[in-house]
Amino acid sequence: MAVVSAETIPVQSEPDVVGVRRRVREVSAKLGFSLVDQTKVVTAASELARNTVIYGGGGSLHIETLNGPRVGLRLTFEDKGPGIPDLDLALRDGFTTGSGLGLGLGGAKRLVSEFEVRSRVGEGTTIIATRWK
Numbered sequence: 001m002a003v004v005s006a007e008t009i010p011v012q013s014e015p016d017v018v019g020v021r022r023r024v025r026e027v028s029a030k031l032g033f034s035l036v037d038q039t040k041v042v043t044a045a046s047e048l049a050r051n052t053v054i055y056g057g058g059g060s061l062h063i064e065t066l067n068g069p070r071v072g073l074r075l076t077f078e079d080k081g082p083g084i085p086d087l088d089l090a091l092r093d094g095f096t097t098g099s100g101l102g103l104g105l106g107g108a109k110r111l112v113s114e115f116e117v118r119s120r121v122g123e124g125t126t127i128i129a130t131r132w133k
Ligand SMILES: Nc1ncnc2c1ncn2[C@@H]1O[C@H](COP(=O)(O)OP(=O)(O)OP(=O)(O)O)[C@@H](O)[C@H]1O
Pocket: 047, 051, 052, 055, 056, 079, 081, 082, 083, 084, 090, 091, 095, 096, 097, 098, 099, 100, 101, 102, 103, 104, 105, 106, 125
């Protein structure tokens, strides 16, 4: 597997979330993802970006395009916020520590092909979401 292109964009504020949506749409379209798959990956990215801003206190998104043999898009969200103490609980539909519906994290996981969370309390959270074409 080879990384064909990579870029990092800020995820600090609500306007940045709009920027994430726009850029993930562009990159997934360029990779030849179907319109339905573009929407899935943009929706997942939007939820993860919003969590990065609201709970993580802001962070960044690293976008990589992958090839050889499979074409894919890998999104790595990183923050240095409080971390997630109980990941199973956080992934459960309806669980929220804020004012959301508690659907974002589990929803994002279901919209991509591979989903990995690395989180340490007091250090931060890294979420790697990959969608293969
Ligand atoms: N980057 C993060 N840092 C710390 N905690 C997080 C992070 N992302 C998610 N969480 C925790 O996981 C919980 C569940 O996240 P999820 O996105 O499913 O729900 P929500 O953001 O509360 O509501 P919704 O996404 O439906 O608006 C959050 O309420 C929060 O406690």
